Amino acid sequence: MAKVLVLVPFAMDRKGVANRRAQLKGVKLGPKIEFDFRPVTAGPQMYMSAHDFAFMDIAIFEAGMDAEKEGYDAVCIDTMSDSGMDALRSVLDIPVISPGKASMLFALTLGNKFGLMAAWEPAAIRTRKFVKSLGLDPFCASVEVYDVPPDYINLMAGKEDKTLPKMLAACKRAVDKGADVMILGSTTMHQAHAYLSEKLPIPVVNPGPLTYKLVETVLAMKLSHSRQPYPKPIVGHQDVIHAMFHKAGELMNSPTLKLKEELAKKKKKRR
Amino acid sequence: MAKAKSNTRRKKKVLVLVPFPMSGEHLEARREQSVKLDLGPDIEFHYRPTKWAGTNFVGPYDYALGDFTMLEAGLSAQDDGYDAVCIDTMSDSGVAALRAALDIPVIGPGRTTILTAMMLGDKFGMLVMWERWLGLYKKVMDELGVWHKYAGYQSIGVAPDRFSLLGGEEKVIFPKLLAAGKKLIEENGADVIILGSTSMHQAHGFLSENLPVPVISPGPLSYGIAQMLLNVGLKHSRKSYPQPVARSDHYIHTMLEAAAAEAKKGPKLVGAEGLKKKKK
Numbered sequence: 001m002a003k004v005l006v007l008v009p010f011a012m013d014r015k016g017v018a019n020r021r022a023q024l025k026g027v028k029l030g031p032k033i034e035f036d037f038r039p040v041t042a043g044p045q046m047y048m049s050a051h052d053f054a055f056m057d058i059a060i061f062e063a064g065m066d067a068e069k070e071g072y073d074a075v076c077i078d079t080m081s082d083s084g085m086d087a088l089r090s091v092l093d094i095p096v097i098s099p100g101k102a103s104m105l106f107a108l109t110l111g112n113k114f115g116l117m118a119a120w121e122p123a124a125i126r127t128r129k130f131v132k133s134l135g136l137d138p139f140c141a142s143v144e145v146y147d148v149p150p151d152y153i154n155l156m157a158g159k160e161d162k163t164l165p166k167m168l169a170a171c172k173r174a175v176d177k178g179a180d181v182m183i184l185g186s187t188t189m190h191q192a193h194a195y196l197s198e199k200l201p202i203p204v205v206n207p208g209p210l211t212y213k214l215v216e217t218v219l220a221m222k223l224s225h226s227r228q229p230y231p232k233p234i235v236g237h238q239d240v241i242h243a244m245f246h247k248a249g250e251l252m253n254s255p256t257l258k259l260k261e262e263l264a265k266k267k268k269k270r271r
Numbered sequence: 272m273a274k275a276k277s278n279t280r281r282k283k284k285v286l287v288l289v290p291f292p293m294s295g296e297h298l299e300a301r302r303e304q305s306v307k308l309d310l311g312p313d314i315e316f317h318y319r320p321t322k323w324a325g326t327n328f329v330g331p332y333d334y335a336l337g338d339f340t341m342l343e344a345g346l347s348a349q350d351d352g353y354d355a356v357c358i359d360t361m362s363d364s365g366v367a368a369l370r371a372a373l374d375i376p377v378i379g380p381g382r383t384t385i386l387t388a389m390m391l392g393d394k395f396g397m398l399v400m401w402e403r404w405l406g407l408y409k410k411v412m413d414e415l416g417v418w419h420k421y422a423g424y425q426s427i428g429v430a431p432d433r434f435s436l437l438g439g440e441e442k443v444i445f446p447k448l449l450a451a452g453k454k455l456i457e458e459n460g461a462d463v464i465i466l467g468s469t470s471m472h473q474a475h476g477f478l479s480e481n482l483p484v485p486v487i488s489p490g491p492l493s494y495g496i497a498q499m500l501l502n503v504g505l506k507h508s509r510k511s512y513p514q515p516v517a518r519s520d521h522y523i524h525t526m527l528e529a530a531a532a533e534a535k536k537g538p539k540l541v542g543a544e545g546l547k548k549k550k551k
Contacts (some may be wrong), residue, residue, distance in 0.1 A: 050371040
């Protein structure tokens, strides 16, 4: 059985993790793969500014840097920003799959121009910069804002009636601008996938589930990332990084720390 | 009665963030960059090292650490009375994060040197101590989309000393750099040369005198740009660097204090260097 660790970019409790885990329903996977979801110990409160990006990169790195040692066969990252991916690839030999770059490249296997959705303007600024830095702007029809501030824990729960039509209108604007494939701009939008797929005349890529299928594929093909662009560090500092986040988790009263304690107690009881 | 206006203009204070913890002669070697530069009496540069840092800047792991440790080092710059922040590494570590958090200009030498080189010539080349620095420039060039203006690089294949810089090695290093610089012009077609790290500043005078194209020393250039921005009253665009909804100063400062305390317990090397030691 292949074991995959999915890193969730915000500190959260069991309920929040369950909302993220629900993405597994969006894809049919073989019987020989299983997924554990692990939120970061501590991190920024929002994800909208470069101040948050620097914090989240290292938060996700800290949550996943021991994955190989813990017996995982691959790592997925549950954010379209690909936060922490490059750093994790540089210390891990197992595949590290993240949905940002992957979903754009995958969309181009289905069409010629993709559209991306952004919950609000700060996310659109970040997304446009990201597309440009990947050199993919000639293939991006537009990044469309539907103007509902994101809720990273509860996602869309209770707000579907208001949010879904706005998302649909944003997708239609992208189609008018030439998009022939639509990508949900965040893994937190996964609950809208079925609705949008039904209403739109073009394929809609659901980034989180895409990574689960991709990870199954690369494991089956025995592929992993190239070491060339992700060289191993000359010196690593795992203990220092863990110490930083343990301190931050305590200070923030992180729900992830409580979750970890619960899991440890359960393990003890089982023994 | 209205108060008489003071004739003395307030001296501008620039904070230069140094990416590794250091003091004494090592910090002096960094400070040399501004001491040798004549930017007039109205501006002064103060150097602040990070509380803790990774060991090198040679890959994505180090870049993630660098962004975070430099953010911490500069978060209080505005409250501390500084007028601008410069970053003493070509990786531009922490620049974007600090631009989001601060309203004063934040200047990174990576983006600044590449754009200045393009103003002075058509194709720029990177002169580096070793090839493991090449990843430092990728991020900026990807962001700017200027790979077609990059003539390439020449490396002298010497691992840098981030503390002593080129001190004591001038006789060996300078001729190597000159030969590599000539190759960069003749073989790569560079018409402007960028020194690949702020830590190479000691070679700038020698190379400028002996090479027929402009040679940019990234640190001092960033100081000049800081002064220019302050003079004309410009700073980064808030549209491109939105402010965070919530800043995490207290957590971030505490985390770096915890890191420094943990690091004091002694080096526990992992990664390639650690493996080498284990084998021994």
